[in-house]
Amino acid sequence: MEASIEHSGWASALRAHGRRVTKQRLAVLAAVEAHPHSSADAILSAAREELPDITPQSVYVVLGDLTDLGMLRRFEPPHSPALYETRVGDNHHHAVCSVCGRVEDVDCAVGHAPCLTPSATHGMTIMIADVTYVGVCAECAAQGAPTPAA
Ligand SMILES: [Zn+2]
Ligand SMILES: [Zn+2]
Ligand SMILES: [Zn+2]
Known part of the structure; x- marks a missing residue:
């Protein structure tokens, strides 16, 4: 063991x-x-x-x-308990299916935080841009879940 x-x-x-x-x-x-x-x-x-x-x-x-x-x-995905992972330090993002809750890793194109420049900082020193992509996964779409009209 x-x-x-x-x-x-x-x-x-x-x-x-x-x-x-x-x-x-x-x-x-x-x-x-x-x-x-x-x-x-x-x-x-x-x-x-x-x-x-x-x-x-x-x-x-x-x-x-x-x-x-x-x-x-x-x-912390929207409407879900906090999730944990061992993949740290690469500032990767997440894509979340709004139907089944499936979570997939999305590599960050920049690789370090913050990878988005805000249009206004309001005087704050920005450290993180917390990006979550929300969509409908291929399996849910195949089962007829509504997706935004193309
Ligand atoms: Zn799904
Ligand atoms: Zn992840
Ligand atoms: Zn990024």
């Missing part, structure tokens, strides 16, 4: 961030890596396959901590 969650270099990444390597942290990281764009509840279910006695509380605490450290990215 230990071998399956030690393989990916998460242990050394945790140490590099000054965190102890715990079974809870490894199970959460493995779960998010295997299921990108998952909610905390889905990560809890996946982490329980590695670590059956992990509690919801410890999953939430680990998710918050690893997000603050920048090891996980938290993303």
Whole structure:
């Protein structure tokens, strides 16, 4: 069991961030890596396959901590719980299907934030342009979901 969650270099990444390597942290990281764009509840279910006695509380605490450290990215699509992923640091964007909620990664053409220049900053120093594309995925369109008339 230990071998399956030690393989990916998460242990050394945790140490590099000054965190102890715990079974809870490894199970959460493995779960998010295997299921990108998952909610905390889905990560809890996946982490329980590695670590059956992990509690919801410890999953939430680990998710918050690893997000603050920048090891996980938290993303909040409209009308959906926050989702987590291990793909960090490339300022990629997301395309969300408004019918089924499917989330796909969209590479950022610029690759760093902010990749859009606002027409007015109102005196603020802009750090992030949080881009979410909302549409209808091909499967939902094929099943007759209404799409904007072409
Ligand atoms: Zn869809
Ligand atoms: Zn993503
Ligand atoms: Zn971009």
